[in-house]
Amino acid sequence: MKKQYWLIAGAVALVLVLVLLRFHDQSKVAAAAAKPIIAAASAGKYVAGPGRVEPISEDIKVGSELSGKLKRVMVEEGDHVRKGQVVGELENADYRAAIESAHATVQQRNAELRKVLNGARGQERREAFATVEQNRAVMERAKSEMERRNLLFTEGIISREEDERYTSQYNVALANYQEALQHHSLIDDHAREEDIAAAQAALQLATSDMSGAQARFEKTLIRSPIDGVILRKHHRSGESVSNSSTVPDPIVTIGDNRVLRVRMDVDETQVAQVQVGQAAYVTADAYPGKKFPGHVVRVGNELGRKNLQTDEPTEKIDTKILETLIELDPGARLPVGLRVDSFVSAEPAPR
Numbered sequence: 001m002k003k004q005y006w007l008i009a010g011a012v013a014l015v016l017v018l019v020l021l022r023f024h025d026q027s028k029v030a031a032a033a034a035k036p037i038i039a040a041a042s043a044g045k046y047v048a049g050p051g052r053v054e055p056i057s058e059d060i061k062v063g064s065e066l067s068g069k070l071k072r073v074m075v076e077e078g079d080h081v082r083k084g085q086v087v088g089e090l091e092n093a094d095y096r097a098a099i100e101s102a103h104a105t106v107q108q109r110n111a112e113l114r115k116v117l118n119g120a121r122g123q124e125r126r127e128a129f130a131t132v133e134q135n136r137a138v139m140e141r142a143k144s145e146m147e148r149r150n151l152l153f154t155e156g157i158i159s160r161e162e163d164e165r166y167t168s169q170y171n172v173a174l175a176n177y178q179e180a181l182q183h184h185s186l187i188d189d190h191a192r193e194e195d196i197a198a199a200q201a202a203l204q205l206a207t208s209d210m211s212g213a214q215a216r217f218e219k220t221l222i223r224s225p226i227d228g229v230i231l232r233k234h235h236r237s238g239e240s241v242s243n244s245s246t247v248p249d250p251i252v253t254i255g256d257n258r259v260l261r262v263r264m265d266v267d268e269t270q271v272a273q274v275q276v277g278q279a280a281y282v283t284a285d286a287y288p289g290k291k292f293p294g295h296v297v298r299v300g301n302e303l304g305r306k307n308l309q310t311d312e313p314t315e316k317i318d319t320k321i322l323e324t325l326i327e328l329d330p331g332a333r334l335p336v337g338l339r340v341d342s343f344v345s346a347e348p349a350p351r
Helices: 001-043 093-118 122-154 159-187 195-217 268-273
Strands: 046-056 060-062 068-073 084-090 221-223 228-233 250-255 260-267 279-283 291-297 319-326 339-345
Touching: 001 195, 046 221, 046 228, 046 268, 060 319, 084 250, 093 195, 122 159, 268 319, 279 319
Parallel strands: none
Antiparallel strands: 046 260, 046 339, 060 250, 068 084, 084 221, 228 250, 260 319, 279 291, 279 339, 291 319
């Protein structure tokens, strides 16, 4: 029993020794990796800190203003796109139908306005004038008959009843003539101002409805806001997306990587040594022995939390940093998002 106890104790001790040796080796590797940064910073020649590569436009996450299902996504990661190019499209058959309906309404309202402005057709005017002339002839014949009957009644040849009957016929003919005359005047006259205004307002309302339908349809087409490259494709054809104005749900991420920048974390103890225009360079473990030169183009105005961590055991994570942008010289080819070591010359920037 005692022998078993000592065997277990020995095994535990061996495991502890192995763990300590492994941790010691990892600490030595991390310290060796951080040695160039620490040496440069302690020598006072450079302000050093971690950074991350990004396009000059920064990462632009492009989403949809409408929720729906993606009909298609026309790009793949690495594709170059132009500003305004359609990179995705939602299912939009109902929006297209709304445009066609609104367009038909505009055409109808436009025809109604032309009808009001043009008035009656020539055939209608001629028909109304012919009706006036016809009723004029009937009225004049009735008038002659009435006058003749009045004379005969005065001479006592006909009865009062017959005289009154012809007088009544003349009055009817006169009324018909006046009605035909008014109808012709209405058809031959210009359109009223209020009729024209009402027709114009109806056309304007229909035009506004069509513009709204076109604007809603346009929102189903996801366009690139810049000239750049597709950095990441978040959704595929057939997937559903949400309204990006309320819930972040990008379809693609686009960036202009013709010029690269590095967003560097400058420790709060060194912010006084950094200014716009200073020379700088970055290095990366993936490119051993290479330096990518550049210069400082922007220095932040507010301290904040660290954006990047080096994963070193001795790293302090509770210190404040000042974001600084380094623009790399043309020709630098680094993957967007790559973590790099950044060095800014402590010498004042040239005027």
